[in-house]
Amino acid sequence: MRTLTVVGGLAAVAVAYSPPVRRWYLNWGATPDEVDAVLPGDGLLPDAGLRSTRAVTIDSPPAHVWPWLVQMGSGRGGAYTYDWIExxxxxxxxxxxxxxxxxxxxxVGDVLPLGPDGPGMRVEVCEPERTLVFRSEDRRWVWGFHLAQRWGGTRLVSRNLIAGPDASLARRLTGRLVMEPGSLIMERRMLLGLRARAEAYLPDRAPVFA
Structure with a gap:
């Protein structure tokens, strides 16, 4: 049994480190052009150790997506993901x-809290219905949301840039095996939550959810 556990663990490491699997969970939903695109805010952390680009198509115009996006945050509108985990x-x-x-x-310049102990997230770019970019006050994380109108709907691209690890091998392994796949679980839920809310949005009344 112990041998099987060790083999299973090594197999998990091999899968997590395989380039195709890592590309998938770092770039879920994004097209190759979106992954390669230079987006507003990228220059705020040009030497990022980790970069993810995830995206979703929303059957609603940017004007209906923006209000849900701009109210996100701790003590605000939440993150539309798994609240209990957050x-x-x-x-x-x-x-x-x-x-x-x-x-x-x-x-621009507003700072949103990130829990009681985390660094605040400063608004660096705010172009209504187009671009919203935050940078953590410790300058180790940049998170941008980019909206483009597509056939009457919206293409929403989320770009994360995170400074490279200066930690031990064990922490780097934890980041690769746990944090990177885990970020997909949370961010995918967030993007789908945004989509559900924006597609249900009617300007003259509160949205209705099935």
């Missing part, structure tokens, strides 16, 4: 099912 880390995430007027006015 809140295990004290992030105070409560995903909203309605547009919250009090959180619709982001501007």
């Amino acid at each position: 809140n295990l880390f004290g992030l105070d995430m409560h995903s909203a099912y309605e547009i919250l007027p009090q959180f619709q006015h982001l501007a």
